[in-house]
Amino acid sequence: MSFFKKVFNKEQPQRKLTSANELKAGDIIVLTDSFALPENLRNQQFHIKAVNTYEFEYDKQTEWALESNSNIELFLSLDVDDKTYLKFSLKINHSDVESLFNLDSFAQVFDEPGDAFLEKQQDTNLTNGWTSEQYQQNVFAKVGYFHRKDHRSENISVYQGQDAGEQFELYQLLDQDQARGIDVEVWQDGDTDVFLTFYRPLTDIVDMFPGS
Template sequence: MSFFKSLFSKKQPTARPKLNHPSELQLNDIFTFGDSFALPEAMRKQQLQVVDINTLEFQHQHYAQIVGQGSGQQLVYVSFPNNPKKLIKLSLLLSRNEVEALFDLDAFSEIFEEPGNARLRPLTKQHIYADMIADEYIQEEFMISGYSHQQDYRGTQPPQYTEDQHGREFEYHCLEGGAGERSVDIFIFENGDTDVYLSFLRPANEITELWMKGE
């Protein structure tokens, strides 16, 4: 009898634990930023859905990059690099026009010249991302190699490099300002594509609400 009971009984799906931290977000989950004036309008009080989860891999660490999208086209990137204060990194991808509006391009080009001692001062603070912008950025990282994976490798290791299975290789440059809590992050990929992010580190509680898909 016990055999037949086990054979025909319906297996209950395993419930996900309640979300307690943004790093636990999964695809299609929802999160909402608070109303802090430290956040730019692209984030403040915005509700976003997780539309993608990537992994950024460096020599000594890898971490998730959660991509959120609200009612518009603006994407917000939330990532979790190691740092002593356990702050989360909030980033916005800049268009070429936005880079040109924020920085002198001759000064910007010095980022890619050895040994990597560039210093940048924004051309303006009258910008929609003004709350994220430091008064000055000093180059901290020059041409660090890494991989971008379009998969979630939280809790496991990304695959070792092979001809058939590896992420997109990039060279990473970083300039920091605002006591190390604001940055310009630049990823140059193998095919020449270049992504420039304006980023800053904030407490995780800037994200005030978390919902699992279907709640």
């Protein structure tokens, strides 16, 4: 075999993951076994099945769709402020919302001026460990666009049209400690998605493995 064949047949060096914002589809994360986490996160291993982008007026946020042995719909993003936190988002059903909150009170989330206050009624099996007793609204009808693309490696169109993303309105509530919250996404066709959110330190990811 010639020298050139030897050079080009060398295996590519494996990616090394040093921070969560380097994660790509196919990678794997392992979470801490801390009892501060809900049971369906604690000591769990998740495969990243897709990377999406939330685009707002002044920033773009990466979202990693997580997959495990359970059937829960779980997502990870990074909440960047003075410090950076992991933001886990658990998609819940209408029956979960109905159990958690009085629906008349929950409907106030969509009323101006956007200062709804919610008190929890009762958890379901899915929401155990994810919720707080009270929530105060802090975001009302914030317009965004959802892209099934990774903006870090793919171009996102700034023009209206096929690549402009799916438009939605975001409504958000947080608990007193800003450690747990609720995100509500209302799409142009009227569909509404509700997520329970959980903010944790970056160190809750105890290991990361690059995909093959």
